[in-house]
Amino acid sequence: MTDFKATYKLKTNPFRLTPATNPDEIVWAGFKSVKEKFEKRIERSIRIPNSTLVLNWGEYGSGKTHAARYFNKQDILQQLAEKSGKSIPYSTVIALPKGKEPIYSIYIAIIDKLNIEELRILFSDIVDDINPFIDSIGSNLHIQSVLKAIFNSDIQHLDIKKYLYGNMNATELKSLNASGILRSLKDDTDYSSILAGLFSCLTYNKQKYSCVILWIDEFEDIAVLNNSNIDKTNNFIREILDTVPNNLLLFLNLTQSALISVEDLGQYVYESVKSRIKERISFDFPNPDIFKEYLRELIAIFREGNDQNPYFPFEESVINSLIIELGSVSLRRFNESLSLLIELSDMDNKCPINMEVYEEYKDDIIWDKG
Amino acid sequence: MGNVCCLLDACTVINLIHIDEDDFLLKKIKSLELKKSKPIEILIDELVFKEIQVNVNDRLKSGLSKYSDSSRIKGIRKEIDQKLSFFRGKKNRSGEMISELGNEYYEQIKNQVGYTKKINGELCSTAYALYLSRLDEKKVFFYTDDYPAKDFFSGYFEFQQIGQIKDTVDFLILIYWLDDDFNKNQLTRVLSELYSQYAIEVALLRERLEKFHNEKVNGAFIKSKKEIAFKLKDLINKLQKLEFENIQSYFEYFEVNKTKCKELFEIIKHYYSVFQIESNNQSETLLEKIKRTNCLIEAQRIYKWNDLIAS
Numbered sequence: 001m002t003d004f005k006a007t008y009k010l011k012t013n014p015f016r017l018t019p020a021t022n023p024d025e026i027v028w029a030g031f032k033s034v035k036e037k038f039e040k041r042i043e044r045s046i047r048i049p050n051s052t053l054v055l056n057w058g059e060y061g062s063g064k065t066h067a068a069r070y071f072n073k074q075d076i077l078q079q080l081a082e083k084s085g086k087s088i089p090y091s092t093v094i095a096l097p098k099g100k101e102p103i104y105s106i107y108i109a110i111i112d113k114l115n116i117e118e119l120r121i122l123f124s125d126i127v128d129d130i131n132p133f134i135d136s137i138g139s140n141l142h143i144q145s146v147l148k149a150i151f152n153s154d155i156q157h158l159d160i161k162k163y164l165y166g167n168m169n170a171t172e173l174k175s176l177n178a179s180g181i182l183r184s185l186k187d188d189t190d191y192s193s194i195l196a197g198l199f200s201c202l203t204y205n206k207q208k209y210s211c212v213i214l215w216i217d218e219f220e221d222i223a224v225l226n227n228s229n230i231d232k233t234n235n236f237i238r239e240i241l242d243t244v245p246n247n248l249l250l251f252l253n254l255t256q257s258a259l260i261s262v263e264d265l266g267q268y269v270y271e272s273v274k275s276r277i278k279e280r281i282s283f284d285f286p287n288p289d290i291f292k293e294y295l296r297e298l299i300a301i302f303r304e305g306n307d308q309n310p311y312f313p314f315e316e317s318v319i320n321s322l323i324i325e326l327g328s329v330s331l332r333r334f335n336e337s338l339s340l341l342i343e344l345s346d347m348d349n350k351c352p353i354n355m356e357v358y359e360e361y362k363d364d365i366i367w368d369k370g
Numbered sequence: 371m372g373n374v375c376c377l378l379d380a381c382t383v384i385n386l387i388h389i390d391e392d393d394f395l396l397k398k399i400k401s402l403e404l405k406k407s408k409p410i411e412i413l414i415d416e417l418v419f420k421e422i423q424v425n426v427n428d429r430l431k432s433g434l435s436k437y438s439d440s441s442r443i444k445g446i447r448k449e450i451d452q453k454l455s456f457f458r459g460k461k462n463r464s465g466e467m468i469s470e471l472g473n474e475y476y477e478q479i480k481n482q483v484g485y486t487k488k489i490n491g492e493l494c495s496t497a498y499a500l501y502l503s504r505l506d507e508k509k510v511f512f513y514t515d516d517y518p519a520k521d522f523f524s525g526y527f528e529f530q531q532i533g534q535i536k537d538t539v540d541f542l543i544l545i546y547w548l549d550d551d552f553n554k555n556q557l558t559r560v561l562s563e564l565y566s567q568y569a570i571e572v573a574l575l576r577e578r579l580e581k582f583h584n585e586k587v588n589g590a591f592i593k594s595k596k597e598i599a600f601k602l603k604d605l606i607n608k609l610q611k612l613e614f615e616n617i618q619s620y621f622e623y624f625e626v627n628k629t630k631c632k633e634l635f636e637i638i639k640h641y642y643s644v645f646q647i648e649s650n651n652q653s654e655t656l657l658e659k660i661k662r663t664n665c666l667i668e669a670q671r672i673y674k675w676n677d678l679i680a681s
Contacts, residue, residue: 017584060610098570101442224569227562258612259569343589364592367603 005304007351008313008342014302015339017332023073027301030286030294031063037281038071039080042249046084046210051241051248053276057256058283061332064253067283068093068215081210089249090202091213096221102229103236106216107191111164114198116150116157122208127151133204137197138243143190145180147197155179164194192236196243203247211247219252222268223259234270241276286331288323294331295319295338313342313351318358325366340365374410374544375506375533377499378460379514380421380491381646382538383414387426387453389563394556395542396456398549409548412460415498418491419461426450428640429571464494467501475501483526492519499532509533513541515656516646518618537656538564539663547674558664565660568647572657575641576609582634598624598631614647614655621645 005011012025028035041054056064070076072091081088092113097105123130134147149160155176162168163176166184173184185191199212222233241250254260260268286294296310311319318341326333341353341361350357378386386395402410414422427450430443468475476489479497487493492514499510510533514520520535527535542560546552579602587599605620621638628635638645649655654662671677 098573221573224566224573226566227559229566257610259573340589340592344592347589347593364596367600368607 004346007349008346009304009307010299010302010313011304012302013339013342014298015335015342017336017339023075026066026069026073027298028070029298029301030290030296034063034067034281034283037279038067041279041281042071042077042080042089042213043084045213045247045249046081046086046089049206049246051244051246051250052278053237053241053250053252053273055277055280056251056253056283057280059256059285059330061330062255062283062285063331064255064283065217068217068251068253071213072215077213084210086206086210087208089211089213090209091215093215093217095218096216096233098221098224100229102225102233103188103191106236107195108165110195110198110214111161114161114164116161119202120151120153120157123151124153126204126207127153130201130204134197134201137200138193140193141180142183143193143197146185146194147201149176149179149181150198151201152179188232188236192239193243196240199240199244199248200246206247209247211249212244213249213251215251215253217253218255220255220257220260223257223264230268234273238270238272238276285328286334288320291323291331291334292319309352313345313353314338315352315354317355318353321355321358322366325362336367337365373408375413375502375508375510376410376541376544377413377415377495377502377510377512378418378457378541379495379512379516379519380418380425381515381643382513382541383418383422383457384426385515385538385564385567386541387450387457388429388567389560390453391563393453395545395560396453398545398552400456402545402548410544412457413463413498413502414457414460415491415494416461416464417489417494419458421491422454422457426454429567463502464498467498471501483523485522492516492523496523496526496532499527500530503530503532511536511540513537515643517653517656518646518648521650521653537659539656539659543663543672547672550674550676554667557667561660561664565657568643568657571641571644572609572612572647575637575644576606578637578641579606579609579634582637586633595630598627598634602634609644612655612657614649614657616648616650618645618648 004013041052045052056067058064072093074088077088077091092110094106094109096102097109099105120127130151131148134144137144137147146163149155149163159168159172159175162172163181164185168176168184173181185194199214202209203211222230225233237250237252241248266274299311309315322334322337326337341358344361344364345351345353345357390396399410399412403412427447430446430450476494476497479485479500480489480493483493483496485493495512495514499512502508503510509531512523512527512533512535514535515537517537520537524535527533539561542557542564546557583599583602583606587602592599601620601623605617608614608617608620621642624631624635624638647655647657649658
């Protein structure tokens with residue numbers, strides 16, 4: 001193998017399929033209109049108080065999960081917040097649970113990512129305002145006490161985390177009695193109420209966080225749940241939007257699949273949820289021009305040094321041929337083929353990747369001609 | 371012997387255990403067995419019971435299934451053990467058969483049906499069904515969700531006039547019309563749970579295979595194992611489209627080639643139930659059948675005795 005960077009003039013393989021662990025490697029290339037839609041939607045939620053539900057719709061490998069990861073990056077959210085002159089959103093991405101207890105699993109996924117210690121430091125200067133605000137949220141005194149305990153530095157942050165996870169025994173629970181917490185959290189109503197209250201607190205007056213952005217990825221998996229859990233999931237979304245009327249932006253990533261097509265969407269996403277969808281962002285298969293623009297931008301981001309050919313190490317004719325050969329397919333399919341092509345060329349020390357190289361590996365990189 | 375002799379396969383029992391909430395189904399079955407008119411008798415072959423014991427907890431394996439909370443898994447495992455003891459009492463007559471006919475009886479049936487796989491639960495159940503039908507001069511219903519096995523043995527059941535091979539959907543409907551207190555909503559609920567059992571396994575297998583593909587199938591993999599990589603892509607594509615035609619052939623392919631890619635076969639082996647959904651061109655899959663049945667029971671009443679009198 002040759003020195004990859006010097007030969008291919010790329011920092012690394014830009015088409016890698018494994019999700020990058022380093023947020024710096026999660027980049028956005030091309031697809032300007034989709035990107036703008038997300039930016040506008042997030043900016044809007046940063047600025048104005050209304051809660052919103054957005055459905056992101058597309059086939060497998062069309063980029064929905066990538067969009068969630070990209071717009072979950074702190075630097076991207078910071079930029080959007082600065083444009084509006086507001087504080088950064090609190091953002092989190094979770095996959096729709098397929099288990100027996102979807103609401104509990106959603107709750108746990110959010111609590112897992114909640115850093116109570118950091119939260120208390122951030123909110124330390126407004127904690128006196130938070131308590132009266134919590135008193136105004138609903139009428140459930142138990143839930144109010146739990147929410148106050150999250151922000152109360154007198155209670156060990158690990159103790160309250162343990163409580164939120166439901167891992168406290170009866171003796172340990174006694175230590176929280178003085179804070180008005182007399183029982184454990186026990187059902188979906190408790191979990192939804194805690195999340196709703198927490199989201200409201202986090203975005204109090206948009207002071208510390210301008211909004212909460214919750215991405216539920218793989219929402220199509222609602223089609224594999226039983227009827228009771230389909231009900232629970234729909235009710236959860238409806239309730240959370242109703243009880244957090246302000247500052248919540250909920251994205252549902254939904255893959256059009258054999259299990260869930262446009263026709264039977266209504267069977268799984270109830271009218272009570274559908275009627276709350278403010279926008280649908282569609283992830284379509286790229287046409288040749290859109291794909292080539294994406295490719296140029298992606299390569300430019302990963303470029304090491306300079307090259308006159310924006311597609312280098314690929315010759316443009318290779319890209320054109322691949323587009324014709326694959327036909328109308330998802331972005332992931334293009335990425336898969338180009339990733340293999342660059343790896344195979346690297347293994348055999350072939351550069352640039354011209355038509356001769358392409359023809360040699362064509363049968364290795366195209367699994368099923370579109 | 372009951373009016374309907376229900377011989378259950380491992381997958382059907384495992385499904386009944388996993389879809390049952392608060393012992394609803396087990397209580398129904400028990401009360402029907404105890405009824406004076408003896409509407410049903412439940413039987414399980416001994417080898418089938420061993421298969422149930424080995425596989426009943428597969429869906430709970432940590433990190434591989436929909437159950438991720440270890441403390442909750444403990445509780446579910448305990449419930450499963452309790453349900454399993456209910457079915458333990460049903461494997462009561464295949465011992466008698468062997469003492470009467472000898473161990474070579476299974477080999478005899480295996481040769482007659484032309485079964486090339488090793489002796490397993492489905493073959494033993496077929497042999498047991500033949501014995502029961504002749505001993506008690508009754509039709510025997512063998513309930514299995516292993517569609518490839520169902521396809522293979524159905525002809526034998528028909529020719530030997532043993533009875534019929536049905537699936538868990540049919541079994542649930544049987545219990546429904548036999549029990550006056552089993553209402554339509556409850557039937558819809560258990561059918562939805564059964565659908566979910568399989569659909570979740572399909573989704574989990576697809577996810578695991580996609581993850582494997584994304585992490586492992588690179589240039590080096592293609593150079594040494596291109597056929598495996600392409601078969602894997604084919605299988606992922608089929609699972610995405612819910613196409614189960616000849617899906618067993620993929621299991622067999624990865625089994626034959628397991629030395630070339632052990633890790634991949636380990637994943638596939640864990641989700642064997644998905645490969646039992648196989649359909650041929652003419653028949654529907656279990657998932658399709660559940661969906662169709664749900665529509666049918668909305669459109670058409672399944673009569674119980676009291677409904678007939680009332681109408």
